[in-house]
Amino acid sequence: MHIKSIHIIPLFFFLNLALFAQLNPEDSIKYANFKKEKLYKNKAVYFLSIRKKTAIKTEQQWILYFKNELKKYKKNTEDVTYINYILAKLYSDSEQYKESNKIANYLLENKQDFYSESLTCDLLYLLGNNYEKEADIQNLLEIIKQKTKYCNVEMYQFYRLYSKMGLPKRALKSYRVYINSLDQTKQTKYNWAQHTNNIGFYFQKDNQIDSAFYYYNKALDLILDYKKEAPYKKNSKREKEVLFWVGLIKGNIGDCYKKYGNYKKAITFLNEEQKSAKIFYKGSSSKWYGEKYYWEQVADCYLKLKNYKLAKIYIDSLFIYNDRLKYYNLKKQYYKGLKVTDSVNLYTELYNKINDSVITNKKLDLNKTLINFLDLEFSIIEKLHEIKAIKSENINTKKQLHLYVALFSLAIVTVLILVYFFYQKKKQTKIISSQKNIIESNLEEKNILLKELQHRVKNNLQTIKSLLTMRLKSIKSEKAKETIQHSINRIAVLSKIHHKLYDNNNNLNTIHLDEYINEIVLDLKTFYDQNKNVEFKLNIQENIFIHIDQTVTIGLIINELVTNSYKYAFINKDKNNIIAIFFTRNNDKLFFKYTDNGVGFDVNKKTKSMGIYLIKRLINQLGSDAKFASSSNGMEVSFDFIDKSSY
Missing domain, CATH: 3.30.565.10 (Histidine kinase-like ATPase, C-terminal domain)
Incomplete structure (x- = not known):
């Protein structure tokens, strides 16, 4: 018995060493802090920030672990809340969206006093992501409405939902609005490659293949230029991201070749995308969501090339996904190519049964959803314009600051001149009554000058007031904010003219x-x-x-x-x-x-x-x-x- 215990302790020690060897140094520190921390409010922060959780346990093992934690901490309501929040995230990561939504909705419906705004918003964002992946537009709209009440207003990516609703033209228009809302000075070639690729995607959705092909190739040129010029390290996270996007854009070009009927070239480009995705997601707990689409497109290409042996391999790979509609359609095409009539009829019947149901449901909900959707997009954009009116995009901080100081100094000097003239007028009226005629003559001249100065001051002060108001939100120093706010208030008294530009x-x-x-x-x-x-x-x-x-x-x-x-x-x-x-x-x-x-x-x-x-x-x-x-x-x-x- 004593001999066995000697071997057990080193074994446990080496198992822990093996575990930490699989984690990168940053994840190892976070996992150690997670184990050490006692309050689940803090434990949740450490756990959710671990990038490769599956290097420690599988997703299902983590779910079982936290279910057991619920039993252990059942008397502490706050700990139970944060454990449930972790479970909701894990269910979402493992694509068990119904379970994730059930927990998240329960937590929101039973809000406690200790709930922070951050937790409420995190739950809303989680539900929003789940509903978007499920294409549950109605529930997603409700979540977005709640987010505008409890969270910071943001330019929601409506174009993605328009695309899911089968409205590519509106998606493209919405996407261009989204691009214009970004700080253009911070957009690199890498960002523009992504934007250009996405524009091509919406053209492709609208069946404008020539336009899509043009934008995809333009995006590829941009990303390859960035790849040559960007100062990132070899094998770094950024390099893997860039290579992933190179593959993704090539995959989209492959889609265009497929539409053009060049199936062999299409397969070559689609395989490039799959290769880059494998490298990017290797060792990550995240999944490549484009894998199902890849199987579908390559399977369809091989069917068109009448290579039924390879087509079957890719079609069968789709069975693990819960998308029977496309699976049955490809099976139908496969057996049609082999001229197996019974199987063609079977899969045609299965396909039509599901397809009819999907089309009916979409027709019933689309008009109502679209009306609600447009109303919501308008209200959020309206709020963003209100925010934009008081928040400046910091294009060139140093130059703008110099300009603000110069304009502000000019305003103060002008105000002092005006005060001086008013003071002189009052003083002369009271003291030198014997020289009334001369004073009135001088005052008349001064009044003309004052009107001229006042006209200039009001224009300048309106500009300064707007600039200072926009800068106010981005200044962190309370002392600086107070100083500028006092200045705005003083200037507002003098400024009465609405700027005609707006x-x-x-x-x-x-x-x-x-x-x-x-x-x-x-x-x-x-x-x-x-x-x-x-x-x-x-x-x-x-x-x-x-x-x-x-x-x-x-x-x-x-x-x-x-x-x-x-x-x-x-x-x-x-x-x-x-x-x-x-x-x-x-x-x-x-x-x-x-x-x-x-x-x-x-x-x-x-x-x-x-x-x-x-x-x-x-x-x-x-x-x-x-x-x-x-x-x-x-x-x-x-x-x-x-x-x-x-x-």
Whole structure:
């Protein structure tokens, strides 16, 4: 007995060593913390973050383990809740969606006081993923509605559901909206390869094979370029992901070759996808969800090539999946090729029985589901636009911060000037009554100046208020947030004019440039021509539409340039004063030129002023550099830039 115990202890020790040898160092630490931790609220965090759980136990063994844990912790409600949450995740990972949904719905229906927002949202996300994989659109819509109440509003990927509902055109439109919602500056060639592939997928779903083939090949070029340029390590996770996507795109190209009737080439490309998927999912607890589709497509190709021996191997591989409709259809085609009539009739009958039921159910639910779906998508997009109005996409933090500081400083100086004039007016009215006529004359002049200054201030303050409001949500420092909020409140008192740019109801992304510039010029001409007669010559190419962000910047640049001309260039009122604005497009590039026939200025000296500095910074924001030229006959400013809406 003593001898046996000596051998048992080393055996247990080596079994543990073997177990940890199968785990990567990060998973080993998480598993050790999971075993050490006593509260299941914390144990759940460690366990669910282990990437290769099946290296320790199989999925079913883990399920049995946690069922036993339920019995052990049955007196502690909080521990039982988190154990059930883990079970719901495990059932979902093993594609036992009904069991997973049953537990998750029970937990949501019996919410406890200790439930955090994070746990509630995690359960909703779990149910949403399950319903999506089951193609249960009605229940999924309800989950999305609940997520908008309890979780952060996000751009839900509606295009995937439109695709499942058999609406590829609407899916493609929704997907383009999703792409536009992303931060374009953070999209790499890897990301664009994925986006381009997905666009091809929706064209394929719409049976536009030529368009799909074009986008798939474009996606392949992008991913291969990224593969050459990307600085990832060999055999790293990123390399496996890239190789997986290379295979996936090739598989999609294989689908197109199948549609074209080139079945041999289709099989070659489909096998490339299967090969890359095997490498990517090797040693992972996750599964390749495209495997069933791969068997179907290759089986169909071999049937078309009349290679029934190989076709049967792939068809039989489909039996393990719970998709009898496609399995029966391929069996029917297989026996039809072999001319076995009885088997053809049998599988035709089985196929029609299931197919009729599926079609009937889909017809009954589709209209109601689509109406609810469109209403939900509209409400979420509406909320996203509200959020977007107060949150800035951080394209170039450093440049934008400098611009904010410059604009804010200009606003403070302007406000101080206004306060000074008001103070002087009040002081002079009270103290120097004997000089009333002189004071009233001076005040009249000052009031004219105040009106001019106030008009400029309101435009600038509205822009500053919007910019600062958008930045407010992304600032973490409470002290900084308080400072900016005070500034916003003070500026809001002075700002009374609604920015005309946002009156455009037709399109939230682009503005008609010709109409926009004419409107700005008309307002400025109406305002400034009280003192000087200036002729505007506008040469704006028709039908130019540019991105709303760039439109705001163009408006600010024109406002600054015209103001500068009126204030400093046209000293002689009797002279035929002219301002010319030229704007044209050449493909994606836009060219802008501004000239006046005023007195000009010293370029080297004047470019250091705040106004010219601000103009240069605004032009820099468009991704360009300003070209200044000046003489006694006037001045010229020109630059070109890429239209952001063409990306």
